[in-house]
Amino acid sequence: MKKTPGISGLIFDEPLLWEKGKAGRRGMSIPASDVPAAELPGELQGKGPDFPDLSEIDVVRHYTRLSQWNYGVDSGMYPLGSCTMKYNPKINEKLAVTPELATAHPMLADDVVQGNLQLMYELQQYLAAITGLPGVSLQPAAGAHGELTGMLIFAAYHRDRQSKRTKILIPDTAHGTNPASAALCGYKPVPIKSGPNGILKVQSIAEAMDEETAGIMITNPNTLGLFETNIREIAEIVHAKGGLVYGDGANMNAVMGVINAASCGVDVMHLNLHKTFSTPHGGGGPGAGPVCVTSELEKYLPVPRAVKDGDSYRLDFDRPSSVGRVHAFHGNFSVLIRAYCYIRTMGAANLKKASQLAVLNAAYIKEKMKGTLQLAYNRPCMHECVFSDALQVEDKITTLDMAKRLIDHGYHPPTIYFPLVVHGAIMIEPTETECKEDIDQFIEAVKLVVQEGRENPDLLRQAPVKAKLRRLDETLAARKPCLCG
Amino acid sequence: MRYLPHTDEEIGAMLEVVGRKSLEELFCSVPEGCRYQGTMDLPAPLNEWSLTDHFGELAEAMQVNHKYQVLIGAGSYQHHIPVTIGALMGRSEFLTAYTPYQPEMAQGTLQGIFEYQTLVARLLGMDVANASMYDGASALAEALLMGLRIEKKKTKVAVSRAIHPHYREVAATYLRPTNYELIELPVDKDGRTDLTGLADIEGLAAVAIQSPNFFGVIEDLTSLGQTIHDSGALFISSFTEPLAYGLLKNPGECGADIVCGEGQSFGMSRSFGGAALGMFACRDQFTRNMPGRLVGETVDLEGKRGFVLTLSTREQHIRREKATSNICSNQGICTLTAAMYMSSLGGSGLRELAKLNYDKAEYFKAQLKKNGAKLAYAAPTFNEFVVEFEKDFQPIYAKLQQKKIVAGLALGKYYPELAGKYLFCVTETTAKKVMDLVAGEVKS
Numbered sequence: 062m063k064k065t066p067g068i069s070g071l072i073f074d075e076p077l078l079w080e081k082g083k084a085g086r087r088g089m090s091i092p093a094s095d096v097p098a099a100e101l102p103g104e105l106q107g108k109g110p111d112f113p114d115l116s117e118i119d120v121v122r123h124y125t126r127l128s129q130w131n132y133g134v135d136s137g138m139y140p141l142g143s144c145t146m147k148y149n150p151k152i153n154e155k156l157a158v159t160p161e162l163a164t165a166h167p168m169l170a171d172d173v174v175q176g177n178l179q180l181m182y183e184l185q186q187y188l189a190a191i192t193g194l195p196g197v198s199l200q201p202a203a204g205a206h207g208e209l210t211g212m213l214i215f216a217a218y219h220r221d222r223q224s225k226r227t228k229i230l231i232p233d234t235a236h237g238t239n240p241a242s243a244a245l246c247g248y249k250p251v252p253i254k255s256g257p258n259g260i261l262k263v264q265s266i267a268e269a270m271d272e273e274t275a276g277i278m279i280t281n282p283n284t285l286g287l288f289e290t291n292i293r294e295i296a297e298i299v300h301a302k303g304g305l306v307y308g309d310g311a312n313m314n315a316v317m318g319v320i321n322a323a324s325c326g327v328d329v330m331h332l333n334l335h336k337t338f339s340t341p342h343g344g345g346g347p348g349a350g351p352v353c354v355t356s357e358l359e360k361y362l363p364v365p366r367a368v369k370d371g372d373s374y375r376l377d378f379d380r381p382s383s384v385g386r387v388h389a390f391h392g393n394f395s396v397l398i399r400a401y402c403y404i405r406t407m408g409a410a411n412l413k414k415a416s417q418l419a420v421l422n423a424a425y426i427k428e429k430m431k432g433t434l435q436l437a438y439n440r441p442c443m444h445e446c447v448f449s450d451a452l453q454v455e456d457k458i459t460t461l462d463m464a465k466r467l468i469d470h471g472y473h474p475p476t477i478y479f480p481l482v483v484h485g486a487i488m489i490e491p492t493e494t495e496c497k498e499d500i501d502q503f504i505e506a507v508k509l510v511v512q513e514g515r516e517n518p519d520l521l522r523q524a525p526v527k528a529k530l531r532r533l534d535e536t537l538a539a540r541k542p543c544l545c546g
Numbered sequence: 547m548r549y550l551p552h553t554d555e556e557i558g559a560m561l562e563v564v565g566r567k568s569l570e571e572l573f574c575s576v577p578e579g580c581r582y583q584g585t586m587d588l589p590a591p592l593n594e595w596s597l598t599d600h601f602g603e604l605a606e607a608m609q610v611n612h613k614y615q616v617l618i619g620a621g622s623y624q625h626h627i628p629v630t631i632g633a634l635m636g637r638s639e640f641l642t643a644y645t646p647y648q649p650e651m652a653q654g655t656l657q658g659i660f661e662y663q664t665l666v667a668r669l670l671g672m673d674v675a676n677a678s679m680y681d682g683a684s685a686l687a688e689a690l691l692m693g694l695r696i697e698k699k700k701t702k703v704a705v706s707r708a709i710h711p712h713y714r715e716v717a718a719t720y721l722r723p724t725n726y727e728l729i730e731l732p733v734d735k736d737g738r739t740d741l742t743g744l745a746d747i748e749g750l751a752a753v754a755i756q757s758p759n760f761f762g763v764i765e766d767l768t769s770l771g772q773t774i775h776d777s778g779a780l781f782i783s784s785f786t787e788p789l790a791y792g793l794l795k796n797p798g799e800c801g802a803d804i805v806c807g808e809g810q811s812f813g814m815s816r817s818f819g820g821a822a823l824g825m826f827a828c829r830d831q832f833t834r835n836m837p838g839r840l841v842g843e844t845v846d847l848e849g850k851r852g853f854v855l856t857l858s859t860r861e862q863h864i865r866r867e868k869a870t871s872n873i874c875s876n877q878g879i880c881t882l883t884a885a886m887y888m889s890s891l892g893g894s895g896l897r898e899l900a901k902l903n904y905d906k907a908e909y910f911k912a913q914l915k916k917n918g919a920k921l922a923y924a925a926p927t928f929n930e931f932v933v934e935f936e937k938d939f940q941p942i943y944a945k946l947q948q949k950k951i952v953a954g955l956a957l958g959k960y961y962p963e964l965a966g967k968y969l970f971c972v973t974e975t976t977a978k979k980v981m982d983l984v985a986g987e988v989k990s
Contacts, residue, residue, distance in 0.1 A: 075657075077657070077660075077661060077664075078661045078665070078885070078889045079661075079664070082892070084893075084894070085894065086892065087890075087891075087892060087894070087895050088628070088630070088889065088890035088891070088892065088895075089626075089628035089630070089887075089890040089891060089895065090626075090628070091891075091895060091898055091899050091902065091974065092626070092902070092974050094902055094905060094906075095977060095978040096905050096906055096908075096909035096978055096981075097905065097909065098901075098905055099904060099905045099908035099909070101793065101904060101926065102926055104768075105764050105766075105794055105795060105926060106793065106794065106795065107791065107793065107794050107795035107796055107799060109791075109792055109793070109893055109894075109896060109897040109900075110665070110668045110669045110791065110792070110796070110888075110893055110896060111668050111893055112665060112668065112669075112888055112889065112891070112892050112893035112896060113889060113892060113893070114892035114893060114894055114895070115889050115890070115892060117628075117630060117890070120630060120634075120886060120889055120890050121630055121633075121634060123889070124634040124635075124637075124658075124882070124886055125634065125637070127640075127653075127654035127655075127657055127658050128634070128637040128639040128640050128654050129639065129654065130651075130652075130653040130654040130657075131639040131640060131643045131651070131652055131653070131654035131655055132639070132643060132651040132652065133638050133639050133640070133641065133642030133643040134638075134642040134643075135638035135639070135642045136638075136639065136642075139644065141644055141647075144644055146642075146644060147549075148549055149638075149641065149642050150549060152594050152597060152598070154636065154641075155598075156597070156598065156601045158632070158815070159601050159604070159605055160605075160611070160612040161604075161605035161606075161608040161611040161612060162601075162604060162605060162608060162818070163815050163816075163817050163818075164611070164612040164624075164815050164816055164817075165608060165610070165611075165816060165817070165818045166610075166616045166618050166622055166624075166816050166818075166952075167622050167816065167818045167819030167820075168618060168620055168622070168955060169610055169616070169618075169952065172609065173608070173609040173610035173947075173952075174608060174609075174610065174818070175607040175608065175609065176603075176604035176605055176606070176607035176608040177604075177608065177818050179604060179607060180604055187588055190586045190587040190588055191586055191588070193582070202680035202681065202684070202820065202821075202822075203680065203873070203874075203875045204874075204875075205872045205873055205874050205875065206680060206684070206873075208872065209872055212723075213719065213722070213723060216722075216723035217723075220723075237866075237874070238872050238874050240866040240867040240869075241865075241866065241867055241869040241871065241872035242872040243867065244867035244868070244869075244872075245691075245720070245723075245724075245871075245872055246723040246724075247723050247724055247725070249867070250866065250867045287575070288573075288575045288576050290575055290576075290577055292580060293577065293579050293580060316573075316576070317586070318582050318585070318586050319573050319576060319581065319582055320576060320580045320581060320582055321580070321581065321582045321583065324579060324580055324581070324582075324583075325580045339549075341638075341641040341642050341879075342642070342643065342644045342645070342878065343640065343641055343643075343877075343878035343879035343880075344640055344641075344643045344644070344645065344646060344652065344654075344655035344658075344659075344878040344879060344882070345644075345645040345646070345655065345659075345677070345839070345875050345876045345877075345878035345881075346678075346821075346875045346876050346877045346878040346879070346880070347680075347820070347821035347822075347877045347878065347879070347880060348875055363719070384719055384722070385715055385716070385718055385719030385722065386683070386712060386715040386716050386719055387684070387716060387719055387720075388680065388681060388683060388684070388716065388819075388820065388822075389621060389681045389682055389683035389684075389710070389712045389713060389716065389808070389819060389822065390621075390622070390681075390712070390818065390819020390820055390822070391818055391819050391820060392819075392820050393680075393820040393821040393822070394817050394818040394819060394820045394821070395817045395820060395821045396820070396821060402597060404588060405589060405591070405592050405597055405600065406549075406591060406592060406593075406594075406597060407547070407549070407591055408588055408589065408590055408591030409585050409586040409587070409588040410585070410591075411547045411549075411550065411591060412586065412588070413585075413586070414547070414550060414569075415549070415550060417569040417570075417572060417573075418550055418552055418557075418569075420572045420573070421552075421557065421560055421561065421564070421569060421572060422560075424560075424564040424566075424572060425560045425563055425564055427564075428563050428564050428565075429563065440575065441572070441574060441575045464648070465650070468648065468650055468651055473644075473648060473651060474648055476647075493549075493550060493552075494549055494550070494551065495551070496551035496552060496556070497552065497556040497559070497560060523847075525650050525651075528650040528651055529650070529653055530649075530650050530653060530846040530850055530852045531650070531846040531847035531848050531850070532650065532846060532847050533649045533650065533844050533845070533846050533852045533853075533854050534844045534845055534846070534847075535649075535844065535854050535856065537844050537845065538842040538843065538844035538854045538856040539842070539856050539857055539858075539859070542833070542840075542842050542856060542857060543842050543843040543844075544660075544663060544674050544675075544833070544840055544841070544842050544843075544856075544857075545663055545664045545667045545673065545674055545675070546660065546661070546664040546843070
């Protein structure tokens with residue numbers, strides 16, 4: 062080896078898996094055979110994959126070193142707007158691997174898996190209580206999968222009424238996946254502009270809604286962190302034309318125990334268990350996106366669902382109006398266990414308090430930072446607040462530069478350039494699990510970055526300088542894709 | 547509450563800064579009519595120890611538990627998982643990170659996914675694998691939609707009836723609101739897909755075959771692929787047991803255009819069917835039509851190798867409704883788990899383990915046959931196979947369950963024409979004595 066692994070401090074370099082190893086090494090044990098060898102017809106046999114052979118310590122060091130290049134919620138504050146990067150409790154991880162529950166085969170008879178079915182049934186009940194929408198399916202494996210399930214329900218509902226609908230209203234403050242989810246069900250998205258104060262005008266919906274429109278997908282609180290105050294009036298207009306209201310519940314962390322989705326006029330809503338209900342994001346997944354619906358739409362939910370008969374639980378397949386299955390089995394069950402643990406640990410009062418503190422933290426940041434960065438909309442914010450880079454234009458500093466410099470100061474940057482309605486958006490969601498000192502320290506770091514930008518803008522343009530790698534060339538990656546080593 | 551760090555004093559100070567008198571007042575923009583009336587109907591909070599006790603009760607309620615030998619595969623397999631996986635994949639640097647949107651502080655996740663993509667592409671014999679889909683079923687649905695995107699003018703896709711019944715259900719769910727038609731292809735007497743009627747179907751964009759199929763039967767992918775290509779359709783190869791490719795020809799070698807399947811076998815517990823891992827790969831020329839995230843190699847300002855999410859112009863935040871899919875996550879930690887499993891086994895280990903699984907199933911087949919059971923299909927199988935018995939099997943099934951063995955999956959619920967037949971699965975975790983015990987009961 063020509064190069065030593067040390068870079069700086071205790072961050073080690075580590076090659077790709079196949080740049081390591083020697084043929085004949087083994088990183089896990091394989092039981093000795095207790096049966097005779099059998100013949101397989103030669104024409105079916107392959108050569109076996111070209112994988113590197115590694116020892117156990119090769120593999121252990123590899124993944125230990127890789128983990129050290131990552132930043133997680135356990136490393137520090139992760140104020141990524143729209144993503145709800147709250148603390149992921151350790152007890153949830155421990156209980157999620159309870160052997161009796163976690164080794165269960167998904168196609169066993171109901172009477173031998175009562176523990177798992179009870180957990181699913183109760184979680185359905187809890188999510189119904191939290192949203193105010195009584196019908197729940199736990200199958201969708203992610204938020205966007207929940208959106209798709211919701212749109213399948215819209216399609217089934219209109220099909221039952223022989224009502225041909227081809228369009229769907231999607232505000233510019235909705236989540237980015239909404240248009241693609243609707244398009245999968247044959248709906249053409251009709252973009253709706255938010256009003257000058259960042260929320261939807263009743264008038265815009267009244268003008269756009271017609272009897273060829275399946276309904277509206279509305280994110281509330283919206284992606285500007287603002288509560289859609291007119292949601293009830295909007296829902297009335299949509300319902301009057303025979304449409305349905307989809308509530309994207311990705312931002313539920315702001316309003317648990319505060320709003321009732323059914324009272325808001327929402328017919329279908331998904332929840333992101335990996336946001337609001339504390340399950341870890343795992344660097345991209347697995348998540349879970351259960352869907353909650355009104356009693357009228359319950360018959361359309363995916364099959365099967367857990368139901369309770371007397372003292373026992375079973376899976377109910379007998380739902381002829383159901384949209385069908387959206388997952389091979391019961392969704393990301395291991396994620397469901399974690400969310401169940403969280404709800405049982407918190408209880409109603411603490412969940413509400415969590416929402417209140419999430420909003421308090423965001424409001425505090427908004428107030429303390431509004432002179433430093435330009436506030437996009439000066440309205441009461443919910444769990445997140447959105448700024449722009451307007452005040453930095455004269456220093457020729459961009460949102461990206463500030464974000465990258467925050468890395469050098471030990472923070473994961475906020476969400477940037479989203480929502481699209483704000484130029485150079487900086488979207489900050491602290492969540493309730495950050496304490497005041499940590500938030501104060503973050504605010505100081507942002508102020509320091511802005512000051513550095515004014516005094517030495519090149520410092521920001523060069524950032525990050527302290528991370529394992531410097532700024533990465535994303536254009537090169539897209540122009541000459543190298544997707545496989 | 548230990549997850550909520552604010553003291554009353556801090557809450558007071560922060561409220562003062564934001565100019566509110568109480569926490570309730572923070573929600574002044576929420577109209578009265580939208581508000582939650584009363585308290586959410588949830589059980590009282592449990593501390594860590596009471597919650598653990600409660601889980602003890604749930605665990606007790608699992609009559610079939612980890613001490614049982616469950617001889618069912620059907621898309622969810624029992625394999626040994628090395629303890630290193632739990633130890634490493636539980637590291638919170640992996641677990642508590644978000645999607646790697648800031649690559650400079652997420653190189654662990656990114657290099658890990660790049661390695662996963664590479665190992666999956668090598669396993670399946672394909673050019674490119676994505677960063678994963680939700681599960682094998684949604685991967686199949688997405689593969690069919692991808693086929694329809696590539697073959698723009700065609701409106702039909704076909705799936706073999708020997709594909710996992712749940713996967714076919716999910717594909718049907720995805721396609722129902724579209725104008726596309728989903729056709730089911732029959733199974734022949736050997737348990738293999740019968741393509742004789744294929745040439746009569748016009749406008750077929752893609753045909754999906756699973757191998758080993760739901761009955762454990764190894765399909766003759768090379769010959770099926772040839773027939774599918776002759777009909778002018780794309781060849782999609784699906785799977786539920788990736789371990790088989792340690793021993794069998796991989797789908798790429800057999801001419802597949804798109805390969806999709808379930809990766810749970812690689813280091814994940816069955817976990818009641820999830821979290822699962824949708825593996826997805828294709829040939830180079832279709833990359834831009836592929837759904838899902840992709841990680842690519844690049845360099846940083848100083849020319850050092852690094853990894854980023856790439857080709858996002860296919861994705862929904864840029865393409866909106868014209869995106870290749872609505873999926874905007876992947877199964878993150880499951881991809882790293884699968885890569886860690888593949889690298890722990892290595893090429894030689896994967897082959898040895900696959901052969902062991904094959905040998906076990908062949909032994910079990912022979913023992914059952916010797917004791918009077920009949921194999922439903924003559925074609926070669928991997929891990930799983932379908933059996934029928936001379937007399938009613940239910941009493942024996944019940945007796946075996948008392949001995950902590952779940953003896954196969956009754957197929958009548960999934961294939962009415964196969965009522966009375968059972969699908970069995972054995973892996974390296976099934977000892978000879980367990981197979982002998984089952985065979986012995988069949989005889990008596």
